[in-house]
Amino acid sequence: MTLPRDIVEARLAAFREACLQKRLRLTYQRIEVFRALASSEEHPDVETIHRFVRKRIPTISPDTIYRNLKLLAEHGLVSAAGMSHERLRFDANVDPHHHFVCVKCGRIRDFTSSDVDCTTFPVEAQAFGTPLSVHLEVKGLCSVCQKGQKS
Amino acid sequence: MTLPRDIVEARLAAFREACLQKRLRLTYQRIEVFRALASSEEHPDVETIHRFVRKRIPTISPDTIYRNLKLLAEHGLVSAAGMSHERLRFDANVDPHHHFVCVKCGRIRDFTSSDVDCTTFPVEAQAFGTPLSVHLEVKGLCSVCQKGQKS
């Protein structure tokens, strides 16, 4: 939770501008929620953000964190990582493989790719530690949904 | 939820053998839960599996599905997709990027990779539909956790 102040301030400035454009109100709470996120190099969960923001706004409630993050995510000002909050999904295929996920119907299809497996592990990722496995997630529109569309 | 019977039976045979090796009891319920998964080309959630299994065992309860899937996943006989059931995590970085996820501490770090972006979209994935975006998830041990280990 510690990024150089000037970077954080730059992000905040851009955020304020974007909020004005999108007619989102710049409440004290909303700004501090975003500041918490902008200050972090990791991908904090709601509880972590709540703890952080409470240093500045001791009375802020978790629902405000939830509501703001959801709102900002819908407006593309923050991103939600880990595709969480879906239900658990399982697969009888335990060999390493990749996923094609349909953005419309949510259907997931498996595929393997020697191309992908060879290209990795990217040096960029090795800076953070020792890579063990690589999983590619391709998001797209599946052929079923494509046909079903009138456009 | 429909794969050729011989494929399903082959998977089931391997499953029975693996269970014997791992001293997991081959209960009627467990076998049918696995059959539901082995019969599916998609990645069903618990409710879907429950509905499927209930055709054969009308009295089976959702907890049995949950418990068996969890147990089988721990033994590597099925895999859990989508890294779900974690808490929601957020990111101020809304530009396309990839993730390095530490398998030990769960820390997530961002990186970009022209290599990855260029190599994709794999033709294997194009068979399923129109790819829109690609996200690489590298799992590994982060440098912090690496240092913290005694062995």
Added chain:
DNA sequence: GTATCTGCAAATGCTTTGCATGTCG
């Protein structure tokens, strides 16, 4: 025979929502 598994029901924990009050613009 005994450790494991099942089904039931209750509990847990994250997230969402309704409503009255407060605040931004």
Added chain:
DNA sequence: CGACATGCAAAGCATTTGCAGATAC
């Protein structure tokens, strides 16, 4: 001033757990 945001408390929902009876080996 009026629409939108907040805080509180209660509800929702997927998942987990405790326990008594049942079952595989």
